[in-house]
Amino acid sequence: MTLALFLRDRLLFIIMALIIIGLSISLLLLERERYPGYIEEGTIYYFIVLSLFFLGVWLAIDYLRQRTYYKELTDAIEKSDELQAAKIVQSTITGEQKLVARLLEEQNRAYLNELGKYRRQQELHNHFVLQWVHHMKTPLSVIDLLAQQAQQQSAPSAEEHKLLALSVQEETDRMSRGLEMMLYTARLDKFEIDLHIKQTPLHELARTVINAHKKLCIRHSIFPRVEGEAWVETDEKWMTFLFNQFVSNAIKYSKSKPGSKKLLFQMETFSSGSGTLKVIDEGIGIAPYDLPRVFDPFFTGENGRTAGESTGMGLYLAKQVCSRLGHVMTISSILGESTTIALTFEPRAIHIMDGEGSDSGS
Known part of the structure; x- marks a missing residue:
């Protein structure tokens, strides 16, 4: 100066x-x-x-x-x-200078916090993209292998042809689910723009999602059932995404168990306008020491590493969506027996959405 x-x-x-x-x-x-x-x-x-x-x-x-x-x-x-x-x-x-210095310090701290959040989001996004590309290679490789086997067979029987078609369809379904997860992950940053709240029948939504997974359920002897009805204030498209995640996880972690398994959707609406939903499967369950971390991004746990199909993003995204919609999501499990995902819907929760979401993977 x-x-x-x-x-x-x-x-x-x-x-x-x-x-x-x-x-x-x-x-x-x-x-x-x-x-x-x-x-x-x-x-x-x-x-x-x-x-x-x-x-x-x-x-x-x-x-x-x-x-x-x-x-x-x-x-x-x-x-x-x-x-x-x-x-x-x-x-x-002077006192004025001290106040200015304090303002600069607070602004610098706030800036660094925002920068840290942005960098964390970028790291998660980049990690997920790389992992997604890796997982997409698997179904493509399987489809290519099936196509080579079909070319080598001179005259496949009708049964072999049917099995081949089922295998290809299963792999394309895996690719479709992966693309859907990638799409919804991209939309999560602009959540409020892609939002339409209305009274939604959860029981009808559950039946629609179950029908979309009907072939896989039949193939792996999983018998889904919807009990009760519930009308709640929520976004139908995001709830469809959540239900797809729940059913996909149930199939993924139930198909290795022998015999028939149940997949139960239990729902109820109360006079206050609130409602509850429980999704109960009879899969391999989650180890107690993994349970506190299932909502962390990219956490696959012991069962996820065994299954080999887990991205560690399914439950993380589900938790983020529920938090932003104002719904409460919890999970409990008995190792080797079952897993229960519970959602609580409050009538006014949707109007106080948490834009930050909560730090919460499959």
Whole structure:
């Protein structure tokens, strides 16, 4: 900070000081006219010099004690493209300067927090894209292998042809689910734009999703059933995505168990307008030590690594969607027996959506 800039910032104070000095001199001159010889001319000159001297001394001291602060502020401005530039300003003197320094510190902290959230989101997105590409290679490789086998067979029987078609369809279904998850992950960042709230019949939605997975359920001896009815305020498209995740997980972790298995949708609506939904499967369950982390992104757990199909994003996305819709989602499990996903719908929860979501994988 130059001396000229310092003086310009205090120009109003200097003018007021000079006005006060001028008024004082005027009073002295009036007194001299009123009482001739009472006030000597030298006294007036002495007062002028002394007043200007003290004004100059005060300005010099004020400039010297604040010069370091302004130099640090100038350096911080020159390095404003650096994240820690605000920390350069430390030599605060006045209360105003301390408040400004505190504001800079709070703004820097808020900026770094937002930057950290953005970087975390980018890392999750990039990780998911890479993992998604890897998982898409598997069904493509299987389809290519099935096509080669079909070409090598001179005249496949009707049964072999049917099995081949079923295998290809299963792999294309896996690709379709992967593409759907990728699409909904991209939409999650603009959740509020892609939202339409209305009274939705969960029982009809559950039957529609079950019908879409009917062939896989039959193939793996899984018998779904819907019990009760529930009308709740929610978004039908996002709830369809959630139900698809629940049914896909149930099939994924039930198909390895021998014999028939049940998949139960239990729902109920209360007079207050709230409702509950439970999705209960008879799969391999979740280990107790994995249960607290199932909503973490990319966490697959012991069963996910065994199945080999888990991305660790299904339950994470489901939890994020529920949080933003104002629904409460919990999960419980008995290892080797069953897993229960419970959703609670409150009539007013949808109007206080949590835009942040909660830190919560499959």
